[in-house]
Amino acid sequence: MRLFGLALTTLAATAVAFTALADGHSKALESAIQARKANMGVISYHTGLLGAMAKGDTPYDAAIATAAAENLASAASMNRMVLWLEGSAQGTMEGTRAKPEIWSDAAGFEEDAMALETATAAMVTAAGTDLDALRIAMAAVGTACGDCHKANRGPRN
Amino acid sequence: MRLFGLALTTLAATAVAFTALADGHSKALESAIQARKANMGVISYHTGLLGAMAKGDTPYDAAIATAAAENLASAASMNRMVLWLEGSAQGTMEGTRAKPEIWSDAAGFEEDAMALETATAAMVTAAGTDLDALRIAMAAVGTACGDCHKANRGPRN
Numbered sequence: 001m002r003l004f005g006l007a008l009t010t011l012a013a014t015a016v017a018f019t020a021l022a023d024g025h026s027k028a029l030e031s032a033i034q035a036r037k038a039n040m041g042v043i044s045y046h047t048g049l050l051g052a053m054a055k056g057d058t059p060y061d062a063a064i065a066t067a068a069a070e071n072l073a074s075a076a077s078m079n080r081m082v083l084w085l086e087g088s089a090q091g092t093m094e095g096t097r098a099k100p101e102i103w104s105d106a107a108g109f110e111e112d113a114m115a116l117e118t119a120t121a122a123m124v125t126a127a128g129t130d131l132d133a134l135r136i137a138m139a140a141v142g143t144a145c146g147d148c149h150k151a152n153r154g155p156r157n
Numbered sequence: 158m159r160l161f162g163l164a165l166t167t168l169a170a171t172a173v174a175f176t177a178l179a180d181g182h183s184k185a186l187e188s189a190i191q192a193r194k195a196n197m198g199v200i201s202y203h204t205g206l207l208g209a210m211a212k213g214d215t216p217y218d219a220a221i222a223t224a225a226a227e228n229l230a231s232a233a234s235m236n237r238m239v240l241w242l243e244g245s246a247q248g249t250m251e252g253t254r255a256k257p258e259i260w261s262d263a264a265g266f267e268e269d270a271m272a273l274e275t276a277t278a279a280m281v282t283a284a285g286t287d288l289d290a291l292r293i294a295m296a297a298v299g300t301a302c303g304d305c306h307k308a309n310r311g312p313r314n
Contacts (some may be wrong), residue, residue, distance in 0.1 A: 064238065
């Protein structure tokens with residue numbers, strides 16, 4: 001019984017340790033989801049500023065457009081290793097629309113993400129050139145956004 | 158009376174136009190507030206990853222630390238022109254703790270923000286070196302965060 005008691009105690013301690021680890025891991029995944037949604041908000045804001053100029057809703061301003069494009073390119077180029085943690089997909093975690101394909105087809109996701117990096121880098125130059133250049137660059141940014149969402153974003157919860 | 162009627166109509170149309178402009182401006186300020194809070198969330202997340210390693214809560218990992226530092230430096234170096242719009246201070250707008258001093262003492266704010274840029278740029282190298290280097294760099298990042306908040310962040314609403 002004493003041995004059994006010890007075994008149970010050990011088992012309980014192990015279970016607690018596992019739960020603590022799982023809790024920590026789950027919190028890490030939740031934080032990563034919040035961080036990438038925040039970064040998506042940063043992307044969305046600056047895309048909105050550039051999109052409004054492209055549509056003529058706000059006057060073209062080279063300095064503002066360049067600043068927005070710089071921030072957009074920075075946000076789009078964030079290192080994905082610490083944001084897209086394995087195990088943080090829709091279906092496994094709450095509050096995210098990240099498809100499991102992001103991890104099961106990592107090369108495909110990387111390609112989609114790189115397309116946005118390329119399009120936003122081009123926008124940095126285009127934004128300060130003139131409105132026509134901005135509009136052309138904006139179309140490419142929009143395509144990259146749409147393609148990545150189509151392939152990697154799940155349905156609304 | 159007809160002239161008076163016309164004048165009133167013109168006045169009404171002008172008022173509507175002004176309201177629309179004001180609404181648009183207010184929305185622009187609200188969007189900027191949301192965007193800088195989102196960016197602050199990105200900063201906070203990556204600072205948290207590095208801070209956890211500095212404190213020994215998570216094991217030191219050079220690759221993860223470097224990725225986190227890169228993202229932190231990117232978020233800290235966002236072009237402030239399109240994020241810190243004049244008129245979006247606490248007291249004028251809801252949902253922000255940005256002190257009016259950010260605009261009334263723009264040079265002071267710029268100095269505080271540059272201190273974070275410098276500290277986070279140093280972190281990019283330190284994070285991949287070793288845990289001691291990360292800890293030293295983390296202290297500087299923490300100081301820059303604290304100094305900027307002390308000078309530029311108002312009380313909780």
